[in-house]
Amino acid sequence: xxxxxxxxxxxxxxxxxxxxxxxxxxxxxxxxxxxxxxxxxxxxxxxxxxxxxxxxxxxxxxxxxxxxxxxxxxxxxxxxxxxxxxxxxxxxxxxxxxxxxxxxxxxxxxxxxxxxxxxxxxxxxxxxxxxxxxxxxxxxxxxxxxxxxxxxxxxxxxxxxxx
Amino acid sequence: xxxxxxxxxxxxxxxxxxxxxxxxxxxxxxxxxxxxxxxxxxxxxxxxxxxxxxxxxxxxxxxxxxxxxxxxxxxxxxxxxxxxxxxxxxxxxxxxxxxxxxxxxxxxxxxxxxxxxxxxxxxxxxxxxxxxxxxxxxxxxxxxxxxxxxxxxxxxxxxxxxxxxxxxxxxxxxxxxxxxxxxxxxxxxxxxxxxxxxxxxxxxxxxxxxxxxxxxxxxxxxxxxxxxxxxxxxxxxxxxxxxxxxxxxxxxxxxxxxxxxxxxxxxxxxxxxxxxxxxxxxxxxxxxxxxxxxxxxxxxxxxxxxxxxxxxxxxxxxxxxxxxxxxxxxxxxxxxxxxxxxxxxxxxxxxxxxxxxxxxxxxxxxxxxxxxx
Amino acid sequence: xxxxxxxxxxxxxxxxxxxxxxxxxxxxxxxxxxxxxxxxxxxxxxxxxxxxxxxxxxxxxxxxxxxxxxxxxxxxxxxxxxxxxxxxxxxxxxxxxxxxxxxxxxxxxxxxxxxxxxxxxxxxxxxxxxxxxxxxxxxxxxxxxxxxxxxxxxxxxxxxxxxxxxxxxxxxxxxxxxxxxxxxxxxxxxxxxxxxxxxxxxxxxxxxxxxxxxxxxxxxxxxxxxxxxxxxxxxxxxxxxxxxxxxxxxxxxxxxxxxxxxxxxxxxxxxxxxxxxxxxxxxxxxxxxxxxxxxxxxxxxxxxxxxxxxxxxxxxxxxxxxxxxxxxxxxxxxxxxxxxxxxxxxxxxxxxxxxxxxxxxxxxxxxxxxxxxx
Numbered sequence: 001x002x003x004x005x006x007x008x009x010x011x012x013x014x015x016x017x018x019x020x021x022x023x024x025x026x027x028x029x030x031x032x033x034x035x036x037x038x039x040x041x042x043x044x045x046x047x048x049x050x051x052x053x054x055x056x057x058x059x060x061x062x063x064x065x066x067x068x069x070x071x072x073x074x075x076x077x078x079x080x081x082x083x084x085x086x087x088x089x090x091x092x093x094x095x096x097x098x099x100x101x102x103x104x105x106x107x108x109x110x111x112x113x114x115x116x117x118x119x120x121x122x123x124x125x126x127x128x129x130x131x132x133x134x135x136x137x138x139x140x141x142x143x144x145x146x147x148x149x150x151x152x153x154x155x156x157x158x159x160x161x162x163x
Numbered sequence: 164x165x166x167x168x169x170x171x172x173x174x175x176x177x178x179x180x181x182x183x184x185x186x187x188x189x190x191x192x193x194x195x196x197x198x199x200x201x202x203x204x205x206x207x208x209x210x211x212x213x214x215x216x217x218x219x220x221x222x223x224x225x226x227x228x229x230x231x232x233x234x235x236x237x238x239x240x241x242x243x244x245x246x247x248x249x250x251x252x253x254x255x256x257x258x259x260x261x262x263x264x265x266x267x268x269x270x271x272x273x274x275x276x277x278x279x280x281x282x283x284x285x286x287x288x289x290x291x292x293x294x295x296x297x298x299x300x301x302x303x304x305x306x307x308x309x310x311x312x313x314x315x316x317x318x319x320x321x322x323x324x325x326x327x328x329x330x331x332x333x334x335x336x337x338x339x340x341x342x343x344x345x346x347x348x349x350x351x352x353x354x355x356x357x358x359x360x361x362x363x364x365x366x367x368x369x370x371x372x373x374x375x376x377x378x379x380x381x382x383x384x385x386x387x388x389x390x391x392x393x394x395x396x397x398x399x400x401x402x403x404x405x406x407x408x409x410x411x412x413x414x415x416x417x418x419x420x421x422x423x424x425x426x427x428x429x430x431x432x433x434x435x436x437x438x439x440x441x442x443x444x445x446x447x448x449x450x451x452x453x454x455x456x457x458x459x460x461x462x463x464x465x466x467x468x469x470x471x472x473x474x475x476x477x478x479x480x481x482x483x484x485x486x487x488x489x490x491x492x493x494x495x496x497x498x499x500x501x502x503x504x505x506x507x508x509x510x511x512x513x514x515x516x517x518x519x520x521x522x523x524x525x526x527x528x529x530x531x532x533x534x535x536x
Numbered sequence: 537x538x539x540x541x542x543x544x545x546x547x548x549x550x551x552x553x554x555x556x557x558x559x560x561x562x563x564x565x566x567x568x569x570x571x572x573x574x575x576x577x578x579x580x581x582x583x584x585x586x587x588x589x590x591x592x593x594x595x596x597x598x599x600x601x602x603x604x605x606x607x608x609x610x611x612x613x614x615x616x617x618x619x620x621x622x623x624x625x626x627x628x629x630x631x632x633x634x635x636x637x638x639x640x641x642x643x644x645x646x647x648x649x650x651x652x653x654x655x656x657x658x659x660x661x662x663x664x665x666x667x668x669x670x671x672x673x674x675x676x677x678x679x680x681x682x683x684x685x686x687x688x689x690x691x692x693x694x695x696x697x698x699x700x701x702x703x704x705x706x707x708x709x710x711x712x713x714x715x716x717x718x719x720x721x722x723x724x725x726x727x728x729x730x731x732x733x734x735x736x737x738x739x740x741x742x743x744x745x746x747x748x749x750x751x752x753x754x755x756x757x758x759x760x761x762x763x764x765x766x767x768x769x770x771x772x773x774x775x776x777x778x779x780x781x782x783x784x785x786x787x788x789x790x791x792x793x794x795x796x797x798x799x800x801x802x803x804x805x806x807x808x809x810x811x812x813x814x815x816x817x818x819x820x821x822x823x824x825x826x827x828x829x830x831x832x833x834x835x836x837x838x839x840x841x842x843x844x845x846x847x848x849x850x851x852x853x854x855x856x857x858x859x860x861x862x863x864x865x866x867x868x869x870x871x872x873x874x875x876x877x878x879x880x881x882x883x884x885x886x887x888x889x890x891x892x893x894x895x896x897x898x899x900x901x902x903x904x905x906x907x908x909x910x
Contacts, residue, residue, distance in 0.1 A: 001510045003517075003735035007457040010731035011206045011669060020676050021209045034708075036690030063601035103604035103696045104704075117690065155705040158828035160636070207672040303550060307891075373665065374738050377892070457732065459739045460665030462892050463574065517740035 028121050033153050037123025038097050039106055039115050041090070041138070042152060043145040047083055049076055050142055051114035052090040058106035058115055066099035067106070068092070093141060097126060097134040108157050116152035118144065180272050184261050192405040193223035199405075199452050206456035226398075233394035238301050241391065245299030249388075250396045252292030254403030257410060259285045264413045265343050267423055267436040278339035279327050282414070283320075286369070289403065290316045293378070296400075297388035308387020311463050312371060312378035318470040319368035319375075325478035326362040329355060330418050332485045333498075343422035347429050350421035354498040355485075357505035359419045361478050366411045368466070370404060373455040377463055408448060416443035473512055477505055549577060552891065556585050562659055563905030567882075567898070574890045579883045583876070586909040591869050598864040599625050599700055599836050607694040609871055610907045612655050615641075615648040616849040617907075618698040623779060624845040624856040625700040629838045635781075636825035637702035642780045643715065643818045644685070644697070646811040650722055651681040652850040653804045653811075656902045657729050660801060663899040664742055670732060677725030680718050687714065700836055702828035712819055719812055726808050734805065743798040747885040747897035750795060757884070758877040761852025762803040763901055767795035773848040785817045797893075797900040804902070837864050844872075851875050851902055871910055875903040
């Protein structure tokens with residue numbers, strides 16, 4: 001019975017410590033900078049257009065084929081009197097959040113740093129009533145960055161810390 | 164309690180008492196469910212219910228409302244009478260056992276001269292209810308659970324009754340009030356430590372609580388005899404279990420810890436007596452919940468072997484020693500000495516049943532240098 | 537099936553279906569037990585409920601895309617699964633992994649081993665009968681480890697952090713301090729679990745002497761990991777075929793002799809202590825440096841060849857057999873699953889035991905269905 005007494009003393013010592021419950025959803029714990037929820041597109045504030053040019057690199061790289069990308073000629077390009085140096089710009093972009101497996105490959109292959117993973121709580125709280133609502137279109141994907149509400153973290157592949 | 168409440172005639176008086184029992188037991192069971200969830204939560208490093216009402220106190224009410232709203236299902240091939248009467252036979256006998264519990268001097272529903280006999284007889288009727296629930300559900304898991312429960316309850320009845328018998332021998336009466344009043348000077352646990360331990364273990368087994376909760380082993384037979392029940396019928400089992408827990412708390416404190424009489428209960432009036440009863444019952448209930456949070460469950464054959472081979476012989480020995488001391492007029496301290504020796508023996512036997520764990524020895528020897536097969 | 541005993545009674549065995557939805561099958565796993573009273577006479581396991589075609593899918597993925605799929609086979613010890621995969625690619629493509637990446641890989645792999653064993657403690661305690669307490673004690677510390685992984689890799693379970701050649705990105709600058717915090721919390725958690733379970737007489741009565749498998753039988757079934765070390769076989773791939781930097785630090789292989797359920801549990805508990813020691817030593821040896829070889833191509837192409845690489849996952853030998861015909865995708869990728877081989881011994885270990893013990897035996901093999909079914 002001494003073993004039973006030891007078990008009971010262990011549970012009593014845990015009883016005396018404060019509980020480890022976090023009171024979600026009243027309290028959201030702070031997410032780390034590198035947290036990786038679903039992908040979203042970034043907005044170029046200086047020129048007021050998306051970074052994404054619709055080059056299909058991420059669409060090809062995605063293992064589960066969750067993206068559909070369409071590009072168009074940029075109406076804001078310098079050659080037609082605009083301010084941007086991007087000849088093509090994104091026209092339509094759909095990401096199916098239900099298929100995305102958050103593997104980060106799209107972020108790594110993007111040549112323009114135009115796509116990043118959402119590291120805020122809105123990326124985790126994506127419950128909807130109908131599965132069709134999980135297919136995000138371009139305005140929805142640009143919304144967070146356009147509103148300035150995100151501090152994205154885009155890693156440089158294979159780069160070591162400075163000593 | 165006065166013999167006739169409010170001067171009513173006998174039948175109405177009885178009806179009022181019965182309603183009092185039902186009300187008190189339901190409220191107590193709901194309170195105990197809340198207390199268990201909170202306490203188990205703290206043992207497990209978490210908070211229990213906290214949102215429904217202040218401190219989650221209304222959680223049991225919310226659960227009861229939800230259960231009332233559920234559909235009352237019955238499997239098509241289930242035996243209608245057995246299935247539907249089973250839950251009633253589980254919790255009604257426990258409510259009946261409430262009748263002889265001593266809360267304060269003079270305040271009980273009806274104190275019977277054969278109090279202990281009545282209590283034991285009535286609480287064992289719930290075994291029939293478990294078997295009916297198990298058989299009537301037309302489900303293999305339920306049948307397994309029901310049979311296990313019956314075997315367990317029957318095995319632990321004997322140490323249960325024998326330890327009560329040793330207390331009754333000391334007091335010379337089966338009337339629970341007499342036993343409590345007789346402990347005004349010294350509680351019975353001083354004279355009968357072994358009987359207390361045996362009774363506590365047997366009471367845990369009778370209540371189907373950990374470590375003896377194999378009939379309701381959630382991870383094996385997924386609920387045992389309850390598995391086909393839903394809604395209010397299902398809640399009747401739990402009402403019975405928690406009401407039984409409350410009754411056990413009060414009963415054990417009455418039998419062994421002095422009830423409302425020790426210390427100074429009889430001199431300081433009924434307020435203090437109620438406080439004493441509440442305190443002792445709460446302590447025992449806390450102990451039972453603490454045990455539930457700390458121990459795995461025993462297998463059915465280990466459980467029955469423990470009862471028949473360890474608890475029963477020791478309980479018999481306790482009764483025989485009591486008899487010797489009373490007949491030959493030996494001083495009562497002999498009881499304490501023999502009781503403590505018995506407790507040490509019980510602990511030793513329980514430990515001897517398992518091997519002490521050996522720390523596995525770390526080996527830095529490579530595979531090739533030892534024959535692997 | 538009708539069995540006759542003593543001429544008067546004719547008893548019939550009961551077919552008890554455990555799963556696929558059941559609190560103690562650790563995933564979608566189905567067993568049909570033929571039970572005579574309470575004694576198990578036969579166990580027929582049915583696997584395949586979680587088959588997702590991971591191996592075939594990887595044939596259409598290049599080497600970076602496939603890492604996500606390897607995570608999802610052994611989802612409780614994803615670092616180990618990724619490690620086998622990237623080591624196989626490195627072996628075929630002949631890549632040299634820098635030292636810093638090796639040490640960081642070791643730390644993460646051992647932390648993942650601790651978190652996997654903590655998960656085992658939780659599930660096993662619930663099987664034994666304490667509802668909730670060992671689960672929360674184990675998960676409280678697992679939460680600390682997983683929070684650390686989230687800070688490093690971004691994800692709590694499917695890390696996709698290792699790449700052929702090294703790591704995807706470097707660890708944050710407060711890595712050493714964070715690992716020390718996690719180790720301190722983990723030590724307290726292992727102490728709690730140890731005090732709760734190992735000496736408890738009821739737990740010992742439930743787990744000693746049941747589910748015994750002898751060393752010879754275990755080798756015949758091809759078992760590996762703590763399940764076989766508990767039967768007395770001194771087999772640990774980290775020592776016998778050292779990879780990463782295991783030959784450069786001081787650690788012990790934990791074995792036991794009884795081969796019963798308690799020995800398997802105890803081996804895992806002691807392994808957690810060993811992993812803690814290993815992580816502390818690796819932290820001391822960690823130095824700044826590269827995490828990927830210089831001049832890594834954007835799209836890795838491997839020469840033709842085939843290789844079999846195995847590592848010691850928490851559950852046993854997790855092997856990857858990779859066949860490449862040139863190009864950036866595998867021609868054939870086969871996952872040698874530790875749990876599937878360990879599971880074959882289930883019938884031998886359970887027949888003759890009681891139903892309650894058979895559940896405990898299944899729990900003690902510690903299966904994760906993602907790996908069994910891939």
